[in-house]
Amino acid sequence: MNPLKTFTTAAILLLTASGVAQAGATLDAIKKNGFIKCGVSDGLPGFSFADEKGNYNGIDVDVCRAVAAALFGDPAKVKFTPLTAKERLTALQSGEIDVLSRNTTWTSSRDSAQGMNFTGVTYYDGQGFLVNKKLGVKSAKQLDGATVCVQAGTTTELNLSDYFRANKMKLTPITYDKSDESAKSLEAGRCDVLTSDQSQLYAQRIKLAKPGEYIVLPEVISKEPLGPVVRHGDDDWFDIVKWTLFVMVNAEELGVNSKNVEEMKKSTNPDVKRLLGVEGDKGKDFGLATDWMAVVIKQVGNYGEIFERNVGQGSPLKIQRGLNALWNQGGLQYAPPVR
Amino acid sequence: MAESRVPHASLPPPASTIGVVGWLRRNLFSSPLNIVLTLLAVYLLFVTLPPLLRWAFLDASWRGDDREACRSGGACWVFIRVHFEQFMYGFYPDGQRWRVNAAVLLLILGAAPLFMRAVSSKFKIRLGLGLLIGYPFVAFALLKGGMIGLPVVDTSQWGGLLLTLVIAGVGMTAALPLGVLLALGRRSRMPAIQTLCVTFIEFWRGVPLITVLFMSSVMLPLFLPVGMNFDKLLRALIGVTLFQGAYMAEVVRGGLQAIPKGQFEAAAALGLGYWKTMGLIVLPQALKLVIPGIVNTFIALFKDTSLVLIIGLFDLMNIVHNATTNPAWLGFSTEGYVFAALVYWLFCFGMSRYSQNLEKHLHTGHKR
Numbered sequence: 001m002n003p004l005k006t007f008t009t010a011a012i013l014l015l016t017a018s019g020v021a022q023a024g025a026t027l028d029a030i031k032k033n034g035f036i037k038c039g040v041s042d043g044l045p046g047f048s049f050a051d052e053k054g055n056y057n058g059i060d061v062d063v064c065r066a067v068a069a070a071l072f073g074d075p076a077k078v079k080f081t082p083l084t085a086k087e088r089l090t091a092l093q094s095g096e097i098d099v100l101s102r103n104t105t106w107t108s109s110r111d112s113a114q115g116m117n118f119t120g121v122t123y124y125d126g127q128g129f130l131v132n133k134k135l136g137v138k139s140a141k142q143l144d145g146a147t148v149c150v151q152a153g154t155t156t157e158l159n160l161s162d163y164f165r166a167n168k169m170k171l172t173p174i175t176y177d178k179s180d181e182s183a184k185s186l187e188a189g190r191c192d193v194l195t196s197d198q199s200q201l202y203a204q205r206i207k208l209a210k211p212g213e214y215i216v217l218p219e220v221i222s223k224e225p226l227g228p229v230v231r232h233g234d235d236d237w238f239d240i241v242k243w244t245l246f247v248m249v250n251a252e253e254l255g256v257n258s259k260n261v262e263e264m265k266k267s268t269n270p271d272v273k274r275l276l277g278v279e280g281d282k283g284k285d286f287g288l289a290t291d292w293m294a295v296v297i298k299q300v301g302n303y304g305e306i307f308e309r310n311v312g313q314g315s316p317l318k319i320q321r322g323l324n325a326l327w328n329q330g331g332l333q334y335a336p337p338v339r
Numbered sequence: 340m341a342e343s344r345v346p347h348a349s350l351p352p353p354a355s356t357i358g359v360v361g362w363l364r365r366n367l368f369s370s371p372l373n374i375v376l377t378l379l380a381v382y383l384l385f386v387t388l389p390p391l392l393r394w395a396f397l398d399a400s401w402r403g404d405d406r407e408a409c410r411s412g413g414a415c416w417v418f419i420r421v422h423f424e425q426f427m428y429g430f431y432p433d434g435q436r437w438r439v440n441a442a443v444l445l446l447i448l449g450a451a452p453l454f455m456r457a458v459s460s461k462f463k464i465r466l467g468l469g470l471l472i473g474y475p476f477v478a479f480a481l482l483k484g485g486m487i488g489l490p491v492v493d494t495s496q497w498g499g500l501l502l503t504l505v506i507a508g509v510g511m512t513a514a515l516p517l518g519v520l521l522a523l524g525r526r527s528r529m530p531a532i533q534t535l536c537v538t539f540i541e542f543w544r545g546v547p548l549i550t551v552l553f554m555s556s557v558m559l560p561l562f563l564p565v566g567m568n569f570d571k572l573l574r575a576l577i578g579v580t581l582f583q584g585a586y587m588a589e590v591v592r593g594g595l596q597a598i599p600k601g602q603f604e605a606a607a608a609l610g611l612g613y614w615k616t617m618g619l620i621v622l623p624q625a626l627k628l629v630i631p632g633i634v635n636t637f638i639a640l641f642k643d644t645s646l647v648l649i650i651g652l653f654d655l656m657n658i659v660h661n662a663t664t665n666p667a668w669l670g671f672s673t674e675g676y677v678f679a680a681l682v683y684w685l686f687c688f689g690m691s692r693y694s695q696n697l698e699k700h701l702h703t704g705h706k707r
Contacts, residue, residue, distance in 0.1 A: 042648075042651050042653075042657065042660075042661065043657075043660055043661040043663075043664035044664060045664050045665070045666045045669060046666055049661060049664045049665050049666075050425075050430065050661055050665075051665055051667070052421050052422050052425055052662070052665070052668075053425075053433075054425060054429075054430040054496075057665075079495075081495065081651070082651045082653070082661075083651050084649055084650065084651050086553070086557060086649075087556055087557050087650060087651060090556075090557045090558075090560055090561060091560070093560075093561065094560030094561055094563070095560075096560055180663075180672045183670075203664075203666065203669055206666070206669040206670055207669050207670035207672075208670070209412075311666075315666050316666040316667055316669065317666050
């Protein structure tokens with residue numbers, strides 16, 4: 001065995017050992033601390049960023065706030081740790097954070113080998129294309145021979161070449177290191193098309209001098225389900241994070257939002273009654289307050305509210321619901337029932 | 340009677356060699372090559388300067404509170420104005436920012452006598468040592484809080500220029516003494532100490548700072564028991580200090596090697612021991628010689644602090660980046676980075692001027 005191998009094995013052993021030792025301990029530690037340690041992005045428009053007052057905002061941030069509301073009845077009981085893409089998994093593995101809500105794509109290797117549990121999907125993302133209207137392109141299939149700006153060394157780059165090869169189109173990629181650079185070169189006409197995850201394309205479009213002249217093509221060429229992650233070993237904590245998300249989706253489906261939640265408690269719909277804790281105790285199963293679901297909805301909002309406020313029509317990004325609409329409205333957001 | 344010969348009063352130099360014309364001819368149009376270069380430079384300035392001035396000043400937006408105020412096409416300085424406090428203090432809580440100001444003011448007041456010629460050097464040494472040892476504790480107590488009734492401000496809330504200065508300041512004050520010790524150790528005749536110092540220096544010089552930071556934030560936590568977490572800032576500080584200490588050691592060693600053997604022998608003849616020889620004879624001369632090298636390392640260190648953005652610390656650079664990701668302010672990254680560059684330049688230029696001043700002041704005649 002060479003030294004490197006010994007080292008790696010030792011590291012893995014150490015990790016697994018610590019993983020066993022902490023079984024069930026995450027939730028206890030959170031309750032003892034009185035706050036949740038939540039890992040977020042170090043600046044991603046609409047998902048997590050700090051505003052000029054230093055307050056964190058975004059979908060990913062609201063997910064953590066909702067979990068805090070569920071546990072403590074107070075969405076402010078979160079300590080946010082901004083993490084870079086490279087540190088995020090280590091931070092979760094080492095216990096520096098309790099939950100990672102940092103636009104992380106749900107993949108098989110992360111869910112298994114890396115010792116993570118994805119608790120659901122907060123945003124169905126996928127790679128898309130941003131083009132100048134002048135080109136007259138209506139579909140990505142018409143992009144034969146296009147010069148495409150893409151961020152270097154990402155899966156985006158691989159997806160792009162796969163897509164062009166599969167459709168037998170000629171591709172000239174121009175790679176950039178920073179998203180700012182690629183927006184600038186699209187504007188200067190150095191490339192015809194800019195490709196990135198769709199959620200980011202809308203942010204890129206705002207950076208352009210004349211955003212109205214550019215459109216996002218309808219095609220999505222990859223699957224990027226983004227969601228919160230917890231580490232293996234504490235199933236009670238996993239359940240709470242998972243169901244906080246489901247509660248918000250269910251609330252939207254049942255028409256319960258942060259404004260009408262008190263009135264809805266008088267509703268005769270048994271689904272609503274169960275959700276708001278009027279009928280049956282849905283808190284006991286989780287070790288939470290009877291009305292925890294109502295508290296989450298009241299203090300943070302339902303899924304639709306969070307979406308519109310951070311990335312949708314209520315934000316400068318103005319992203320359409322698309323795949324993130326509810327299942328009964330043509331989207332993919334679907335939550336198991338509360339009963 | 341001898342005829343006295345009065346020389347003719349000297350003629351004025353030819354008109355083409357004095358005044359503006361003369362200067363131009365001497366400096367800008369002295370040869371065909373220079374003429375071409377001058378014309379080229381003028382053309383470049385003509386092409387780049389007007390658009391730059393128009394962007395930065397004429398078309399720029401200064402007033403307003405949101406991006407709607409920035410429709411003029413020029414630079415949006417509103418973006419900087421709105422975020423200015425954040426760029427300076429990071430996420431340090433609003434009501435507590437006086438503590439940062441107090442810490443900075445305290446340092447300026449405390450260090451001011453060190454820069455005055457009138458103050459005796461004995462007092463300066465005492466004050467300097469006192470500051471070096473005492474100030475970090477005072478500053479830490481002020482910034483972090485948790486005692487004398489100040490609420491705790493976690494280091495994760497420190498940011499902006501404050502964080503940059505903390506990292507640079509700690510790095511500089513700790514790296515110089517460490518570097519001197521390592522340099523002495525490397526030239527020591529004791530094999531154990533020498534090997535130790537050489538290994539240390541070569542290890543830290545051999546790895547990029549970015550790797551050190553990565554290791555400290557990605558690898559280190561995996562080897563610590565669960566729940567035990569070093570402060571992220573502390574990890575970065577240790578990394579930066581050890582790294583720059585190794586560089587500083589080599590700079591100082593250059594100075595030590597430049598001291599002639601006669602100086603050591605003279606010290607020995609006077610009956611001075613090792614520490615007195617070094618402290619009174621060799622180091623004062625050696626350090627003076629390598630001021631440019633030391634300041635060079637300091638300036639590099641100051642700029643290297645921006646690397647902490649890869650471990651998610653919000654120094655000046657990263658806080659600017661963060662502000663550009665706010666959907667309400669998308670598209671103003673140029674302004675942000677120009678501002679950051681100006682601040683970095685101001686500090687580095689200041690350090691460079693100060694070092695030149697110091698060299699002139701300590702100049703004792705063997706400078707060519």
